[in-house]
Amino acid sequence: MKIGIVETPGVLKIADRDVPKIKTPDDVLIKVKRVGICGSDIHIFHGKNPFAVYPRVWGHEFAGEVVETGSAVDEGTGGIKKGAHVVVEPIIYCGKCYACRQGRGNVCETLKVMGVHIDGGCQEYIVVPAANAHVVPDSLPWEEAVLIEPFTIGAQASYRGNVQSGDFVLVMGAGTIGLTAMQMAKIAGAKVIISDLVPEKLAYAKSRGADYTINAKEENVIEKVREITGGMGSNVTIDAVCIKKSFEDAVEVTSAAGRVVELSFYETPSEIAAVNVVKKELTICGSRLQTKRFPVVIDHIRQGKLPLAGFVTKVYPIAEMVEAFDYVDKNNAAVRKVLIAMPD
Numbered sequence: 001m002k003i004g005i006v007e008t009p010g011v012l013k014i015a016d017r018d019v020p021k022i023k024t025p026d027d028v029l030i031k032v033k034r035v036g037i038c039g040s041d042i043h044i045f046h047g048k049n050p051f052a053v054y055p056r057v058w059g060h061e062f063a064g065e066v067v068e069t070g071s072a073v074d075e076g077t078g079g080i081k082k083g084a085h086v087v088v089e090p091i092i093y094c095g096k097c098y099a100c101r102q103g104r105g106n107v108c109e110t111l112k113v114m115g116v117h118i119d120g121g122c123q124e125y126i127v128v129p130a131a132n133a134h135v136v137p138d139s140l141p142w143e144e145a146v147l148i149e150p151f152t153i154g155a156q157a158s159y160r161g162n163v164q165s166g167d168f169v170l171v172m173g174a175g176t177i178g179l180t181a182m183q184m185a186k187i188a189g190a191k192v193i194i195s196d197l198v199p200e201k202l203a204y205a206k207s208r209g210a211d212y213t214i215n216a217k218e219e220n221v222i223e224k225v226r227e228i229t230g231g232m233g234s235n236v237t238i239d240a241v242c243i244k245k246s247f248e249d250a251v252e253v254t255s256a257a258g259r260v261v262e263l264s265f266y267e268t269p270s271e272i273a274a275v276n277v278v279k280k281e282l283t284i285c286g287s288r289l290q291t292k293r294f295p296v297v298i299d300h301i302r303q304g305k306l307p308l309a310g311f312v313t314k315v316y317p318i319a320e321m322v323e324a325f326d327y328v329d330k331n332n333a334a335v336r337k338v339l340i341a342m343p344d
């Protein structure tokens, strides 16, 4: 079978490997249909992801069809059976450490992310634990099923920020993650303000339901948010810009009793005065990957609350994988999601 592999930083190749075999009774073998290219995959390609171990089959966003099930897997295992269409939750956690006992396997002490720490979904077939496979409706196009993982990231941000109906939510950054966070906040009933430097991204955000857009190149985001909210500030601020200043601005612009949600792995310290956190009694939290968000997003899709059409920018066959990475790399302003189609 064909696999897409980053051999060492900068070296992305299509290679051949044997079809994997089910190893434990709880495994399923999946024929992968589509793989999404994420900004983090581009970072792995360029050697800029500190967690990546090489060589690595990339891909943490993938959906496919179950073609074989382990002996302990039956339909009671989340409806998993041969032929089921599934999206894969790409994280493996121990279940025993403190974080796991809190139900937060996304920050497990021995967390392994497919496509980062262990091989991911850019391969024609993959074996995963059945518990990591979530059934999606057969009628859902593969191009949409593969978007569920990125939407779980937005869902986690909304969940961590405890977004409530009627809240003003500021989403900083209208890239893929910002857009997914915006849509999940909208489903929760919030009024969403979204900021970015790129007019095309703001226009797309508006078309997908943003209530207010701010071009951060032309307007002062903090002043504009205060104007929109009658001086209050945003009740929840989700930072998907992820630089030193965006974290500082998020603390500044968030209202009393508000929540700041950080999505950044940015390493430069931000300058935040304790008094600015305490006087408003802000909650500042990180949002990493997701916990139990796959069923939430799938449920929204089943109920028709999450229109996904138009989110995919381009689909490349695996033979053109290198070109696809190059396209994502060079067209940041235009790209929402680029997919790889695996052979039928």
Ligand code: MN
Residues within 6 Å of the ligand: 038, 039, 040, 060, 061, 149, 150
């Ligand atoms: Mn991703």
